[in-house]
Amino acid sequence: MIKVVILGAGNVAIHLAKAFQNASGVKIVQRYNQSERNNSEFDPLIPFTKDLKKLDVADVYILSITDDAVADFSKKLKFKNGVVAHTSGSLSIDALQCKARKGVFYPLQTFTKEKKIDFKNIPICLETKNNDDLLLLKDLAGSISDKVYELNSQQREKLHIAAVFANNFSNHMFKIAYDLCESNQINFDILKPLILETAKKIENISPEMAQTGPAKRKDKKTIQKHLSQLEGIQKEIYILVTKSITETYSHGKEL
Amino acid sequence: MIKVVILGAGNVAIHLAKAFQNASGVKIVQRYNQSERNNSEFDPLIPFTKDLKKLDVADVYILSITDDAVADFSKKLKFKNGVVAHTSGSLSIDALQCKARKGVFYPLQTFTKEKKIDFKNIPICLETKNNDDLLLLKDLAGSISDKVYELNSQQREKLHIAAVFANNFSNHMFKIAYDLCESNQINFDILKPLILETAKKIENISPEMAQTGPAKRKDKKTIQKHLSQLEGIQKEIYILVTKSITETYSHGKEL
Numbered sequence A, B: 001m002i003k004v005v006i007l008g009a010g011n012v013a014i015h016l017a018k019a020f021q022n023a024s025g026v027k028i029v030q031r032y033n034q035s036e037r038n039n040s041e042f043d044p045l046i047p048f049t050k051d052l053k054k055l056d057v058a059d060v061y062i063l064s065i066t067d068d069a070v071a072d073f074s075k076k077l078k079f080k081n082g083v084v085a086h087t088s089g090s091l092s093i094d095a096l097q098c099k100a101r102k103g104v105f106y107p108l109q110t111f112t113k114e115k116k117i118d119f120k121n122i123p124i125c126l127e128t129k130n131n132d133d134l135l136l137l138k139d140l141a142g143s144i145s146d147k148v149y150e151l152n153s154q155q156r157e158k159l160h161i162a163a164v165f166a167n168n169f170s171n172h173m174f175k176i177a178y179d180l181c182e183s184n185q186i187n188f189d190i191l192k193p194l195i196l197e198t199a200k201k202i203e204n205i206s207p208e209m210a211q212t213g214p215a216k217r218k219d220k221k222t223i224q225k226h227l228s229q230l231e232g233i234q235k236e237i238y239i240l241v242t243k244s245i246t247e248t249y250s251h252g253k254e255l
Helices: A011-022 A067-075 A131-142 A153-182 A188-204 A220-227 A232-248 B011-022 B067-075 B131-142 B153-182 B188-204 B220-227 B232-248
Strands: A002-007 A026-032 A060-063 A083-086 A101-107 A124-128 A148-150 B002-007 B026-032 B060-063 B083-086 B101-107 B124-128 B148-150
Touching: A002 A011, A002 A131, A011 A026, A011 A101, A060 A067, A060 A101, A060 A131, A067 A083, A067 B220, A083 A131, A101 A131, A101 A153, A124 A131, A124 A153, A131 A148, A153 A188, A153 A232, A153 B153, A153 B188, A153 B220, A153 B232, A188 B153, A188 B188, A220 A232, A220 B067, A220 B153, A232 B153, A232 B232, B002 B011, B002 B131, B011 B026, B011 B101, B060 B067, B060 B101, B060 B131, B067 B083, B083 B131, B101 B131, B101 B153, B124 B131, B124 B153, B131 B148, B153 B188, B153 B232, B220 B232
Parallel strands: A002 A026, A002 A060, A060 A083, A083 A101, A124 A148, B002 B026, B002 B060, B060 B083, B083 B101, B124 B148
Antiparallel strands: A101 A124, B101 B124
């Protein structure tokens, strides 16, 4: 039985707590947060404390707080046993300044409080300072997810940047599409199957193989027609991304 | 029974032919193409001709050829009965210069020859010059899809631009993420569940509600950290899309 203490009460903490409670071989022995925020989102049977001095003994302390607070907060953790693992994609393992052993337990997903999450398919990226701790975190991650990866801090940082493009920026492309629809009285639902197919496609083929559209086929006439109907930052984005696609697929051919 | 002639032999023609053959109330009476290209992709039982003078009589002539060829090719269609409908997202209905009545039958999807398509969920956008023709095309579209919309040429043009953002550009964001993974020995599979979730999310909530990430929360520290690790056009895109997200969600607040 892996004993876990969860520190923090944000979206990731909420979803991890739910997942661990449904997992076998794992017991959440305690939760800590500096306030009662989001307490109703957690099982009331999990003992809760606001006093760091009263933390229970555990094998793993999941530290799920905002990136900026990790360094200072971890300094306050004076105990020496167990692994303290932060859940941040962009922080190094050495951002932790606790006395205990250090780890990273980073679930790569976009969490919304309201939406139920099936952890089985959420990749969890682990990092530790030694092999025993890696095995421990692998057991813990494996209890809730089928997709457990080991990444060092540098890789995780790059992965986080990649995730910004793959998730945040692609969602912003959807937002621009939404705005274009709205300002022309077009039902955005028309685009939803296309968006879903765009994501599903790359389950099986690479984004390079999946690329289509006027920029890919260097269809200057269509590109010009589109540009004449765009303005402001939408137009700037169209120009820059078109340039990037054109360069990506030119492979030495004349533009 | 709606009689259909399919002109052209590209991806859209191939997929439409398959869908119509499985539909009830529709019969493909003939196919035309200027060459035997892709003939093996079509049911050999559909009569095929390369001679425009030998076109059969039909209710609807689906003209599925490249945008640039539509005007000139449609001039060659001398018959006066039936509706000639092009399948282009970016062409006006008046790009057609045939003698027969004009229509648009635009299935909004990213078609790959290899991938099987379930037309039931593919939106088909229709335009005609009169109501009878609209009802005819609605019947035809409704025989293969549950999602039939009426859009005028201007709306369809805007929708096409929106689709470039929603599909082509978001796929390019996936490509950049792929490249970042590859150059750092990170398995791109780690990102696939996130990408799928990004698309699934907006089935139920708006892209605006779904937006997360450093740009949305104006996390300058993370943005700077990311920028210091990017270069070239990837960096330019990061800067511009971040600026666009920040502006979108500032709503008059100080940046």
